[in-house]
Amino acid sequence: MRSQQQQQQQQQQQMEPGLHEPASGASTTFLGRSEYIRGEVPINEDRAKAYPAVATESLMEEDIQILQLQHAFDLPPRAVRNGLIDTFMKRCAPWMPIVERSWLMERRDSQPSILLLQAVFLAASRVSSAPAVTAYASSNEFYRRAKALFWSGYEKNTITVITAVCILHWYNPEGPEHVSINTSGFWSRIGVGLAYQIGLHKEPPPGREASLRRRLWWTLYARDCLISASHGRPRAINTEDNDVRPLTPEDFYGCGADDALFLAHVEVSSLLGDVTQACCRRTLTRPKRTNIENAIYRWSRELPDQLRLFQRVLPPEGSTASKLVLMPYHFEARQLHVTYFVVLAILYRASSPGTIPSAAAILASSFVAGIFEDFLARDEIRFLGPIFTFYLLASGVGLASCYSYPHLWERAQQDLRIICSSLRELSKRWPSAIGSLKALQSMIDETAKAARPSERPQPTPLTSDQQATFCGFGTDLCRLGDVMLAHYPHDIVDSGRQEDDQYARTVSDMMTAGILAELKTPMDSTSAPVDEYLPLASVIDHNTQLAFGVEEPTSIIPDEVLYGQYEGIGNWLLRGWDCTAEVPWH
Numbered sequence: 001m002r003s004q005q006q007q008q009q010q011q012q013q014q015m016e017p018g019l020h021e022p023a024s025g026a027s028t029t030f031l032g033r034s035e036y037i038r039g040e041v042p043i044n045e046d047r048a049k050a051y052p053a054v055a056t057e058s059l060m061e062e063d064i065q066i067l068q069l070q071h072a073f074d075l076p077p078r079a080v081r082n083g084l085i086d087t088f089m090k091r092c093a094p095w096m097p098i099v100e101r102s103w104l105m106e107r108r109d110s111q112p113s114i115l116l117l118q119a120v121f122l123a124a125s126r127v128s129s130a131p132a133v134t135a136y137a138s139s140n141e142f143y144r145r146a147k148a149l150f151w152s153g154y155e156k157n158t159i160t161v162i163t164a165v166c167i168l169h170w171y172n173p174e175g176p177e178h179v180s181i182n183t184s185g186f187w188s189r190i191g192v193g194l195a196y197q198i199g200l201h202k203e204p205p206p207g208r209e210a211s212l213r214r215r216l217w218w219t220l221y222a223r224d225c226l227i228s229a230s231h232g233r234p235r236a237i238n239t240e241d242n243d244v245r246p247l248t249p250e251d252f253y254g255c256g257a258d259d260a261l262f263l264a265h266v267e268v269s270s271l272l273g274d275v276t277q278a279c280c281r282r283t284l285t286r287p288k289r290t291n292i293e294n295a296i297y298r299w300s301r302e303l304p305d306q307l308r309l310f311q312r313v314l315p316p317e318g319s320t321a322s323k324l325v326l327m328p329y330h331f332e333a334r335q336l337h338v339t340y341f342v343v344l345a346i347l348y349r350a351s352s353p354g355t356i357p358s359a360a361a362i363l364a365s366s367f368v369a370g371i372f373e374d375f376l377a378r379d380e381i382r383f384l385g386p387i388f389t390f391y392l393l394a395s396g397v398g399l400a401s402c403y404s405y406p407h408l409w410e411r412a413q414q415d416l417r418i419i420c421s422s423l424r425e426l427s428k429r430w431p432s433a434i435g436s437l438k439a440l441q442s443m444i445d446e447t448a449k450a451a452r453p454s455e456r457p458q459p460t461p462l463t464s465d466q467q468a469t470f471c472g473f474g475t476d477l478c479r480l481g482d483v484m485l486a487h488y489p490h491d492i493v494d495s496g497r498q499e500d501d502q503y504a505r506t507v508s509d510m511m512t513a514g515i516l517a518e519l520k521t522p523m524d525s526t527s528a529p530v531d532e533y534l535p536l537a538s539v540i541d542h543n544t545q546l547a548f549g550v551e552e553p554t555s556i557i558p559d560e561v562l563y564g565q566y567e568g569i570g571n572w573l574l575r576g577w578d579c580t581a582e583v584p585w586h
Contacts, residue, residue, distance in 0.1 A: 032197025064154055070148040073114060075135050076121065083125040084133060089256075091127045091383050092170060094332055095265060097257030098163050098212070115155040115164045118146035126429060127383050143171045143182070149224045158198050160208070165191040166219055169227075172386045176231045176430030184386065184468065185227050191220050192236040201242045205264035211251040215262075217244050222266045225273025228391035230432075232280055235273055260304045261332055268339045273298055275347050289347065293465050296343055300469065307333045310474045324474040331380060334371050335388075341367040342391045344469055345398045357401035359459040359484055360466040362408070365398030369415035370477030372422045381425040386432050392419050393436040396443070402480075403447045404456050411479045416444060459484070 022176045037043070059067075068075065075081060085104050093099060097419040104112050104120060122142035125133055146168060155161050179184060195201060204210040221237050228235040234320040247266070252259040275292050305311070310324040326335070341364040349359035367393060375381050396419045402412035420437060427433035462470070475481030 004555075005524075022388060028199075029197055030202060033524065050181055059152060059154060059284050063154075065470070067148055067152055067154065069414050070144055072118070072145045072148045072152075072154075074145070075117065076133075078130050080130075081121075083130060084128065086122045087128045087130075088120045088124040092123045092167070094258055094261055095165055097252065097255055097262050098166060098216050100221050113155055113157070113160045113164070114150040115146060116160055116167075118142055118149060119164040119167040123145055125165045126170045129382060139171065140173075143173075145441060147182075155309075158194060159212070161243070162191050162194050162198075162200070162216060162220075165194065166216070169318055170385065172430060172432065175389075175430075177435050184223070185231060185233070186223055188220070188227050189236050194226060195504045197222055201237075201244060203243050203245055211253070211255075214244055214247055214251050215255070215257075217242075218247055218262075218266050222269040225269040229272045229276040231506045232276070234280075235277060242503070249561045258332075260307060261336070262298070262305060264336055265339075267299055268296075268336060268343065271299065272339055272343050274344075275343055279346065288406050290465075290503065292343075292347060293469065296347070297469055298341065300340060302474070303336075306330065307336060309333065309337050309477065310472060311471075324472065326474060326476045329374065329378075331378075331383070334374065335384070336392050338368055338371055338388065341365070341371075342394050345394055348466060350401065356457050357404075357459045359462055360470070362402060362412075362459060362480060363462075363470060363478060363484060365395040366412075366415050366478045366480040367473070368392070368395035369399065369418045373418050374477075376418065376421060376425070381422055382429060384426065386426075386430040389423065389426055389430055389433040391435075392423050392426070393440055395419060397438040400443050400447055401459075402439075402451070404452055405459070406452070408459075408480060408483060411483060415479055416440075 005367050010298055039398070076084065079336045085101065088099070100114070100119065104117060106112060121137075122139060125137070125142055146164065149155060150161065150164065150168075155164070166189050170182045170189045171182060171187075173182050174180055176183065176185060195217065200213055200220075204213045221239075221242075224235050224237045228232075247259070247260045247263055252262075271292060275284070278288055278292075308327055311327050312322050313325050315322045344364035345361045345368070347362065348358045350361070372381075372392070375384070396416060399412045399415050399419065404410040420440065423433045423437040425439065427437060475485070
């Protein structure tokens with residue numbers, strides 16, 4: 001146990017950050033009121049701030065004693081400490097590149113932030129099964145320490161505080177079926193609120209802290225999109241209020257993060273947030289759907305080679321056809337593509353209960369099951385975050401729609417068993433998976449009780465736009481692919497099926513023609529209103545108005561679809577399923 005004098009000395013050192021910590025200027029507040037109450041003489045905000053803030057005062061002795069009772073200053077033994085830091089940097093940091101390893105190391109002239117350390121230990125403990133870690137402390141204990149430090153105001157560097165709050169998202173002790181002040185949704189709002197206070201949503205001036213501020217902002221944004229999608233609740237961040245420029249590789253210089261991975265993660269998370277928000281608001285119009293299709297297509301085509309699922313193998317000498325083969329296993333790349341296929345599953349799902357299911361949604365759901373089959377085989381479910389609970393539920397909904405088609409149901413059942421097994425594994429760490437598993441099992445049971453219709457039209461075929469989003473993905477990871485794609489010999493290929501290079505060129509030509517037509521043809525003023533879609537306003541500077549050449553018009557989703565209460569994770573998604581009017585979440 002550290003002495004009170006040592007703790008006060010550490011507090012003073014933390015208020016004087018060194019080169020390995022975020023700069024102290026992080027606590028400068030942002031005020032934008034002069035934009036709408038400006039007079040002849042502008043408001044002098046600097047002068048308005050010229051009075052001491054109570055929060056800058058040192059903690060009282062009683063505050064320190066309370067923190068001591070919470071063991072807030074206790075640190076694990078060296079081996080456990082270093083192991084947890086390694087685990088965090090490997091399993092958590094790729095999705096939130098906001099902590100540099102040097103910040104967590106003791107220096108002769110300064111100490112690392114105790115709040116940041118406890119938050120890192122918490123996150124790492126959630127994805128670690130090391131016996132030494134569980135013998136020292138549970139995730140609950142690490143969380144209590146970090147939470148006590150946060151609410152006490154012990155840490156004075158606001159950037160460090162926001163960073164720690166982002167990391168606390170990894171705790172998430174219960175699902176959204178219950179009101180809680182400990183879940184990722186709660187901490188997301190806290191982090192965004194603090195970010196607005198210091199102007200993190202505004203483009204920072206040049207300086208050594210600018211890149212960190214951008215990475216931190218986009219981490220908050222990506223987390224906000226994922227949490228909003230999984231809960232069916234509004235996002236905390238409105239991109240119209242943000243003018244932070246897109247991240248570039250230069251923003252990752254010296255931090256040791258994989259810039260390509262994080263850029264792809266933020267972009268696909270943004271797309272998921274956009275499509276689910278449009279569903280909940282009942283504003284998924286045809287133009288918006290087309291814009292999202294364009295963006296998700298570009299996302300898959302612009303991925304660097306190391307993050308792709310499949311690679312094209314050159315044809316042997318004397319042959320004109322190439323083929324796609326599955327890339328060597330890459331855990332993070334597989335996680336990215338789970339999000340990609342969930343976006344497709346939601347975007348293409350049936351427009352209302354009882355209607356013909358979408359082949360595209362079924363295929364996307366089967367891809368998710370195929371990816372999770374590999375996760376299970378490698379015992380890597382334990383390294384996944386709580387958002388994957390929602391991904392599994394969304395995919396299970398799509399697969400359950402195969403019941404009416406006996407030639408699909410046998411394979412769909414295999415995928416559903418993988419989905420349920422994955423949810424059971426996730427529930428060992430993330431209680432939110434319990435509600436999702438119960439809801440999905442109830443749906444499957446109710447489906448099995450229903451009589452199959454004697455005649456029902458086949459799932460709606462893939463449109464040319466949908467074909468484009470699946471082009472380049474082999475069926476190695478899609479159990480239903482061979483059955484459903486018998487009439488699409490050139491659209492999705494596996495290692496045993498040849499793909500004609502001419503088809504890829506045809507798709508490219510079709511895209512170009514659609515883009516040119518969109519640029520030349522004015523939009524019909526009688527069409528459904530367009531809620532302008534800017535998926536990359538925060539990620540990549542692309543023209544978001546590019547459009548495919550749409551063969552078949554897509555109607556606006558009816559008002560009654562995808563709009564429900566917030567009983568449980570992904571419950572808004574289940575409203576389109578006619579067998580689950582009431583889902584037993586408890």
